[in-house]
Amino acid sequence: MLRIVSLAVALGACAAIPGQRDDPLRLVGGDPQPLPARAVDNPATPNQILDAVLEGAVQNMQTLGWCESKNVQNGESILPLQVDIIGHSSENLVITHANATGLCSLRRSKSASFNTNQGVLTGSVVMEDVRVNAAFSVQFDGVGEAPAQTEAGQVVEQVEKLFADIQINLENLVPQSIASYKVRLGRDELKKVTNLEDSAMKDVHVAGFRKALREVLKKIMATNVKVQINKSIQSMKSA
Template sequence: MLRTVVAVVVVAVVGLGAAVPAADNIYVPRAVDNPQTPNQILDAIFERTLEKLKSLGWDKYKNVQNGKSEFPFEVNTDAESGETFNIRSAGITGLGSIRRSKSGTFNSNKTVLSGTAVVENVRASADYTVTFPGTGQAPAQTVNGQVTENVNKLFADIQINMKNGVPQSIRNYSVRSGHDDLEQATNLDGNDMAPLHTNGFRKSLRELLESTMASNMKVQINKAIQDMKNGL
């Protein structure tokens, strides 16, 4: 009989513009003075956002705040159990690659600007402890190691309220991610539960990256918009 078991992934931390990306992480500005077209305005917003990230040091590395995600999996047993992932010393790199992803557009009366921001090759790295209490024939185990998850592209689709050609506020904001890959998960060789651990790491760390794009990055983008609104 297949039994559904819910594993809780707990992320506990002890620490955690726009531009065109070029070689060696050098970014070539493409914003212009007095931006007027949709692309020009978006470029100006994301370049200002990059400056905000640099002032915080997030363009290089951002500590990850507390987070939590749950996912179901099935085991071939009648017993109930669960699995807990504790992740510490976690951080994110790659946020400094922020730029406009595609051409922006105005609505018919130019009161709403729509566009997309993207960050590329964003990574979440952490030390982990995974604890399985055991069930049926599966013995209890605790494993420690390091884990790194990469998402090749994180997108933020954004709509911005406009007034007289000047950005005012964020109207809508939604995040989606591209391909992800677990680049590293140490101390799992020979572990019969490695596939389960791997799926848990991928899901929890991808959700951390998406959450950061949906919250922290949104705040910095909004600050850039407010600067433009206030003529700063």
């Protein structure tokens, strides 16, 4: 069961849905492939060490099948949205059959660095064009002039860049553990939503989708991807 998220919006809120474009996955022979490896044998510089950690994490995700797609926790997500208009009401937005793509684009986003005694590596990692694809259903009880509604369809949310600022403890330049890990989002878009063209509550629903699915994307980077980075660190530590 995914985490419950609350969102306050007004009926006048506006969230544009840009036109769709092709998914910018890197293709080899028609199949999506992870980014080329940048790691080297016996990494010694900050960039080399972080690249080696991330290459191991991508290999872990590839083994798990996440380079094609990753299911976003089995079950449903009920997301109550509080709507401030003449009165107060709420709508239940349920996301099912969700999956994420683009996870194997994980790479270093800028130059890493050591602290003065080379005991901590500081860097930033990024995944690009990560998407969540899901089915949705929405039930709104209605309030004031806003009519009760029940809608269902498909939704796709994409974030152009999903970052994590990371610090890694080192011993003799060998990664030991994650010291800190903070996730931040770049620009996001709702790439697709169906069956809302004639809905009077479209703006509210769209704002809700974007808020909810951004939280899903952040959670993927903060938990699933972090676990694979840590596994890569532990493999390097044990080698």
